[in-house]
Amino acid sequence: MTQTRTTRLERGRSALGPALELVHTGRAPTRAVLTAELGVTRATAGAVAAELEALGLIQVDSHPAAAGSQGRPSHRLAVAPNGPVVLAAQIHADGFRAALVGLGGRMVATAPGCMPVPADPSHIIDAVVEAGATLLRETGRSCLGAGLAVPSAVAEPDGTALNPLHLSWPVGSPVRALFAQSVAKAGVTGPDGSPVTAVTGNDVNLAALAEHRHGAGRGARHLLCVATGHRGVGGALVLDGRVHSGSSGLALEVGHLTVNPAGLPCHCGSRGCLDVEADPLAFLAAAGRTPDPEGSLLRQSRDLLRTRYADPSVRSAAESLIDRLGLGLAGLVNILNPDRIILGGLHRELLDADPERLRAVVADRSLWGRSGSVPILPCTLDHNSLIGAAEAAWQPVLDDPLAAFG
Incomplete structure (x- = not known):
C-alpha cells in the first residue's frame, strides 16, 4: 500500500468521530455539507459516510438535485432509525426514569418509576438499570453505553456524589462504581459481549449538554x-x-x-x-x-x-x-x-x-x-437530563466509532 493511500485511510478514520457528531447534532444534513464541515475531499467524505452507514450508525439516502440545478445530486444524511441505542437513567427526589436513546437525541423507549429513594443508593440504581435492561430485552436493540444523571455534584475522577442534599445518601456515595456494577449485573453488554461503559454526571450539567446539542442552546x-x-x-x-x-x-x-x-x-x-x-x-x-x-x-x-x-x-x-x-x-x-x-x-x-x-x-x-x-x-427538550445522560454515554462512540464496536 502506498504512503498516499495509507495517509488517506488514516485521515478518513480520524474523521469518523467528527463526522458522526455532525450528523448526530443535525449540522450535516447532506454529504455536501459534511464535506465542507470536515474540510476533506468529496471522495473522503463519501468513504466516511459509507463506513458509518456500514456500522449501522447513520443512513445515506440519495437526494435529487433541485430543478434547474447543475452538478451531481448530494446525498441526505441522517441517524439510522433502527440503529443502536444507549441506556439512559435518571434518579430524582421522587423516583427514577430509564430510557433507550438513539443518536440524534431520539428517545426510543422509556419507563418511569416512582419509589422512595432509599439511603443506600445501590437499591434505586439497581432498580433503574433493571428497568432499562427490560426495555433492551423488549426492543431487541443493540446497546453501546449507559449514562446516569443524579441530583448531586459528581466529583471527578472518582465519580462520587458529594452533596446529595435532597436525598438520604451518604456524602461521597460511589455512584459511578455502583452504576457500573448494576449495568454488568443486569447483563447490559455491547457488541463484543462485554459490559458497556457506564458514565455518571450531575443532572443539570447533563441537561445543559443535551440542550446545547439538540435544544434551546x-x-x-x-x-x-x-x-x-x-x-x-x-x-x-x-x-x-x-x-x-x-x-x-x-x-x-x-x-x-x-x-x-x-x-x-x-x-x-x-x-x-x-x-x-x-x-x-x-x-x-x-x-x-x-x-x-x-x-x-x-x-x-x-x-x-x-x-x-x-x-x-x-x-x-x-x-x-x-x-x-x-x-x-x-x-x-x-x-x-x-x-x-x-x-x-x-x-x-x-x-x-x-x-x-x-x-x-x-x-x-x-x-x-x-x-x-x-x-x-x-x-425545549422534554426529559433533558435523561437525554443528557444519553449524550454522556454516546460520547465515547462519538470520539471513536470503530473502538465502540471492538
Whole structure:
C-alpha cells in the first residue's frame, strides 16, 4: 500500500468521530455539507459516510438535485432509525426514569418509576438499570453505553456524589462504581459481549449538554443553564460544546447563591440560597399550598402555575420566585458573561408566565444584562437530563466509532 493511500485511510478514520457528531447534532444534513464541515475531499467524505452507514450508525439516502440545478445530486444524511441505542437513567427526589436513546437525541423507549429513594443508593440504581435492561430485552436493540444523571455534584475522577442534599445518601456515595456494577449485573453488554461503559454526571450539567446539542442552546458558545427539578436549583455552563466542570467536577453550584440573606436556612449551612428560595417546594409554600407527599413537587407546582395563575396568592408567589431567580441570574451574568441563558424545570414555567419581569430584574441588576444582549430562553427538550445522560454515554462512540464496536 502506498504512503498516499495509507495517509488517506488514516485521515478518513480520524474523521469518523467528527463526522458522526455532525450528523448526530443535525449540522450535516447532506454529504455536501459534511464535506465542507470536515474540510476533506468529496471522495473522503463519501468513504466516511459509507463506513458509518456500514456500522449501522447513520443512513445515506440519495437526494435529487433541485430543478434547474447543475452538478451531481448530494446525498441526505441522517441517524439510522433502527440503529443502536444507549441506556439512559435518571434518579430524582421522587423516583427514577430509564430510557433507550438513539443518536440524534431520539428517545426510543422509556419507563418511569416512582419509589422512595432509599439511603443506600445501590437499591434505586439497581432498580433503574433493571428497568432499562427490560426495555433492551423488549426492543431487541443493540446497546453501546449507559449514562446516569443524579441530583448531586459528581466529583471527578472518582465519580462520587458529594452533596446529595435532597436525598438520604451518604456524602461521597460511589455512584459511578455502583452504576457500573448494576449495568454488568443486569447483563447490559455491547457488541463484543462485554459490559458497556457506564458514565455518571450531575443532572443539570447533563441537561445543559443535551440542550446545547439538540435544544434551546444550539449555536451558543457560552451557554448558561439554570434549572429546578423536583427539589433544589442547579446550574451548568457549556463552553464551546463542553460542560465546564471545574478542576474536580464541582463547578457552577448555583443553587447556593444567596438571594435573600434573611431567608430560609439552606442545607449547605447558609441562608436564603436559590436552592431553598426558588424551587418547587418554595413556590408551593409561597402560594400557601400544602404539598401532596405522594406526588411530584415539580408537577404540583407546574399545575398550580398553569391553572391558577389568576389567583392573587399564586401570582404573588410566582413574582417572588421570579425576583429571586432574576437576582441570582444577574450575579451569574456579571461573573460569567454568557451569550445565552436557558431555564429548565419550574424556572421555564416562571419565564413563560412573566418573561418581561424576569428579564427586567436581570437587566436592572447586571452590567451586561443592561445592554439587552443576553437572551433568556426556555429549555425545549422534554426529559433533558435523561437525554443528557444519553449524550454522556454516546460520547465515547462519538470520539471513536470503530473502538465502540471492538
